[in-house]
Amino acid sequence: MLLSPACGFVLFFLLNIVDSGRILSKINQRYRDLQARKHKEVFLTLLASKSKPLQHVTEGRVHQPLDHFNRQNVKTFTQRFFVNEAYWQRPDGPVFLFIGGEGPIYNFDVLAGHHVDMAKEHRALLLAVEHRFYGDSINPDGLKTENLEVGHVIV
Template sequence: MVFSKAQCLVLLLLWNFTDAGRILMKMKQRVRDVQLQRAKQHLLTAALQHVKEGRIHQQLDHFNRQDAKTFPQRFFVNEAFWQRPDGPVFLFIGGEGPVYEFDVLAGHHVDMAAEHGALLLAVEHRFYGVSINPDGLKTENLAHLSSQQALTDLVVLHQYIVQSFSLSRRNIWISFGGSYSGALSAWFRGKFPHLVFGAVASSAPVKAELDFSAYSDVNSNHGPNMSIFSGL
């Protein structure tokens, strides 16, 4: 098939127009991405103004009244969405690692807090992040790294927040966690239903096993999809 000069010129113009259109679309998408990123950064900066970091001194051993050792447990509070005075309290429970301001600024629990006007909390697990005393990792103190102790930490934190924010029974509590901290969330609701109205336990191995050899099979076949922790 032979094209005339006029036809070739039309095809060339159409090609250039299409190519220019693609470039223009990419430029517009880039501008939108930059605007969206700036908007997110602005919202994040504004939200950070509502985030406060706190410490509460927890007993190293809640079950031994003769042991007076304590450690500072870190937590974060975000009041940006809270509908005072009766709004709910959403507690994000930390797991095997530190917690950050990010834990009360992003995530499903934060989206739900914005929708329901909740006070947001994130608490660090004992012996992780900065929530540990200088000698906390000594072998003799590792016996205090258990889910039983961690659950009692949550009870003490609950009492502290209730007093600090003058909360009442109208402020229902919902706990959140994933994997091991998801198990803590479920156990917290199960053991202390008078404190926690509901619990979100994502991918939570709530049935603890001392010899969890099946984990190796799951890990080799499907990759790591769960966490285990001895204690409860």
């Protein structure tokens, strides 16, 4: 049985969408790999120049409410962050916040990248905050569906 031209077009269109998704995913992964390599090279260059880039970077943790919408729930989780003060014009310089994406943060997240270049230019304090569900900032209750409550709605 032959497909009608309309069915053939729809099938062709769907196959292209699936293939495009795979291609975009590969491009995205390649871009992330190149960015990570570039950041590592910048970091190694800083180390080789004996500029001691890590002396201005501190790691910290802050206790955050597990549920910001329920004051009766006093449970907290520990959220990790890094601070780079190397470029900061104290005390009135701006503060730039780098919010970690879907993955853990590392100290080099405040040492290399476009946001670091902007912090240099504007003499800003640079903060990197780890996402709540990654790295060392995972909820103490884990990632079970029943623990991923936002307000009173289960996500």
